[in-house]
Amino acid sequence: MDNIKINGIKTYAYHGALDAERVLGQFFITDVTMYLDLRAASENDDLEGTVHYGEAYELVEQVIKSEPVNLIEHLAEKVIRALFDRYDKILEMDVTITKPSPPIDGHYENVSITLNRKREN
Numbered sequence: 059m060d061n062i063k064i065n066g067i068k069t070y071a072y073h074g075a076l077d078a079e080r081v082l083g084q085f086f087i088t089d090v091t092m093y094l095d096l097r098a099a100s101e102n103d104d105l106e107g108t109v110h111y112g113e114a115y116e117l118v119e120q121v122i123k124s125e126p127v128n129l130i131e132h133l134a135e136k137v138i139r140a141l142f143d144r145y146d147k148i149l150e151m152d153v154t155i156t157k158p159s160p161p162i163d164g165h166y167e168n169v170s171i172t173l174n175r176k177r178e179n
């Protein structure tokens with residue numbers, strides 16, 4: 059299916075299950091893939107037939123900067139709900155949230171979760 063991706067949205071926020079994460083904060087990286095029919099936009103060269111990725115970006119940032127939650131899974135669910143509510147055209151979505159530097163000892167690149175959701179209504 060056609061899709062629009064917004065990659066590597068980097069936001070400083072205070073999510074996390076640990077007290078230290080709520081106090082110090084950290085960066086969160088969000089990647090969004092929105093699946094929708096882009097034939098109207100690609101054939102008619104018209105922004106009305108698609109999702110304005112600049113506006114979608116701002117909505118995602120707004121959600122990530124909103125009140126802290128424990129899990130990045132829950133944060134991703136909030137991003138998905140906000141985008142589905144705002145844009146009827148989106149039929150399916152993948153949202154990945156990455157913590158580049160979580161407070162976990164060890165040698166690894168980062169941690170991330172991905173949710174895939176299809177519109178239900």
Ligand SMILES: Nc1nc2c(c(=O)[nH]1)N=C([C@H](O)[C@@H](O)CO)CN2
Binds near residue numbers: 074075129
């Ligand atoms: N599956 C998850 N596991 C953990 C999360 C999370 O969001 N999803 N979060 C934490 C802490 O907040 C982490 O950053 C460090 O302990 C732990 N595990």
